[in-house]
Amino acid sequence: MATVGYDASADPEMELLSDEELEREAEGYKEQGNAHYIKKDYTEAFSYYSKAIDMCPKNASYYGNRAATLMMLSRYREALEDSQQAVRLDDAFMKGHLREGKCHLLLGNAMAASRCFQKVLELEPDNSQAQQEMKNAESILEYERMAEIGFDKRDFRMVVFCMDRALESASACHRFKVLKAECLALLGRYTEAQSVASDILRMDSTNGDALYVRGLCLYYEDCIDKAVQFFVQALRMAPDHEKARLACRNAKALKAKKEEGNQAFKEGGFEEAYELYSDALTIDPNNIKTNAKLYCNRATVGSKLKKLEQAIEDCTKAIKLDESYIKAYLRRAQCFMDTEQYEEAVRDYEKVYQTEKTKEHKHLLKAAQLELKKSKRKDYYKVLGVEKNATEDDIKKAYRKRALMHHPDRHSGASAEVQKEEEKKFKEVGEAFTVLSDPKKKSRYDGGHDLEDDDMNMDFDANNIFKAFFGGPGGFSFEASGPGNFFFQFG
Incomplete structure (x- = not known):
């Protein structure tokens, strides 16, 4: 270790001094060092101890004193070297062994520390400091052992706990x-x-x-x-450094695969993008944020491919990895809307709006709430079996088909239970046609309004609607033409 201070060999006059005079000079420097040490002026103390060592490099106590000063300056590796030199010069120097052990302990080498403290106890069996430090060394070894087990089990909280405890004695x-x-x-x-x-x-x-x-x-x-x-x-x-090498390789591979997926998506290659994002997700399970984005990206592709349930699952995985990931909530909410899971959609949009109160998010939430409200009424489009963008002609054709299918006369030979069910469906078909064939009622219905609360006349007779629709002066009847077969005729 390079020393700072006075170098006797550099002064030709010092070569003329006797050993006694050198020792006297060295003692003077040591005393000055002690005075500065007591005043906690450790930098000056270090300088004077170094001068004393330059005068008498074979004096163990000088190295011991400078080691104590270096420890106060938190220069533990240098302090360790001085302590080791002190005990090399004097194996019976108890304080030297104690300081060497303490440096080893502060630097985390509990095994070496234990050997030093054991030596102190051989020299002075009742040394309470050595006894306590020996216990500290044993505790560190136990925390190291527990941390190793915890890391292997991926119990990282346990490792952090163990290291915090170990650092109480091994702060450097x-x-x-x-x-x-x-x-x-x-x-x-x-x-x-x-x-x-x-x-x-x-x-x-x-x-x-x-x-x-x-x-x-x-x-x-x-x-x-x-x-x-x-x-x-x-x-x-x-x-x-194997961990750095592996992490570097993973980082480069992850970036490349994600960028390939993004490019495929931009070019409309959704199947390819889906596979590339899937490949990227296998690279490093520990990379939570990147994997959350990859799951959300794959969900976006999945929705394009009409894999809506898989897209919902991917969004859920993304949110599990990153609960603050707004984009994943929005993507999942849209998938819920597309699959008519309106309660779930409302829940996600509420979460988004609570986090980011924008006009856009408020609009999305209100739209989902409206669809939820509408979903709790009778779905007249489903009753007729038509899409929500069905034309007037589509609605008429659907009514004709469904009304004939569920007309009570057609099921006159069925059981009472079946007749009751078909009559109910026949009435629902008439009700659906009454609303969807009337532009005003249809507009109110599509807007989510409750028609019965709007003073609109919702009284109707399914048979009258049927007669009005099919017309004919002689009425309408079903006739059996064989088991399970019917035809209709106008009289």
């Missing part, structure tokens, strides 16, 4: 901090993860693990290009 351990940051990223807590990684990089800009975590956060936030830059930088600093 970058390895623990990086593992915590990685798990925070995997839990979607990107801001916290970025903060931890950035703190490490401020102290060590070449830390490949911290660079990897920064990239991971960007990757999971769907900033793939920036993420790749960090992964590449991490690999430059640590060429064997």
Whole structure:
């Protein structure tokens, strides 16, 4: 370790001093160092201890004192080197072993720390500090073991908990901090993860693990290009960083596959786009935000392909991954509208409008609420079996077909139960025709109004409508021409 301070070899006059004089000078520097240490002026204390070491480089206590100062300056790796030098010079230097152990512990090397504290206890069996630090080292080893199990089980909350506990004693351990940051990223807590990684990089800009975590956060936030830059930088600093290599490969593959799907969609190749989005979804299950977008994209394609139930399922998966994903709610709501699941559509549009109170979202919500209201009335279009855009001629043809199908005379030979059901349907057909064949009533009905509340005459006789529709002076009757067969004739 390079030292800051006085270099005796650089001063020719010092070479003329005797060993006693050198030791006296060194002691003077040590005393000045002690005075600054007591005043918590650790930078000055460090300077004077360094001068003392330059005078007498074989004195273990000087290294021990400078190690204590470096620890107060949070320069634990340098403090560790000084502590190790101190015990190399004097194996019985108890404080040196204690400081070495403490540095190992702060840096997260609990096994090495335990060996140092054991040495202290051999020298001084009743040393309470060593006894306590030994327990701390054992706790760290146990938290490491639990964290490893938790990571394998993808229980990232457990890992974060264990690392927080371990860092209480190993506050300078970058390895623990990086593992915590990685798990925070995997839990979607990107801001916290970025903060931890950035703190490490401020102290060590070449830390490949911290660079990897920064990239991971960007990757999971769907900033793939920036993420790749960090992964590449991490690999430059640590060429064997397997996680960075895998993440870099996944990021590039995910971006490429998603862009291919987008291009296919733009060109109208919906089947191809559907397959490409499906392929992209298999690349990295951990990338929540990108996968949410991919599910929503696939839902959009699915709706184009009339795979509406699958589209609804994909939107639901997207929302499960990202509950704030407005686009997925809107896409699912439209699919619910298209499948006439109006209550579900209203629920999604309400969620959207609560989040973003725009005029467009308010309009969509009101439209869904109207369709829900309409769906709870009799659907006259379904009764006649026509589309909602049916023409006047379509409605007449449909009435003719349905009225003949359900006319009571046609079912005179059926059971009482069947006759009752057919009579009910016959009346509904007449009711539907009465409304849909009248432009004013049809307009009010299509607008979602309750016709009975609009003072419109809804009294009608299904038989009269039938007679008026088919006409004929002699009336109308069904005759049997064989089992199950009927024909009608005008008299």
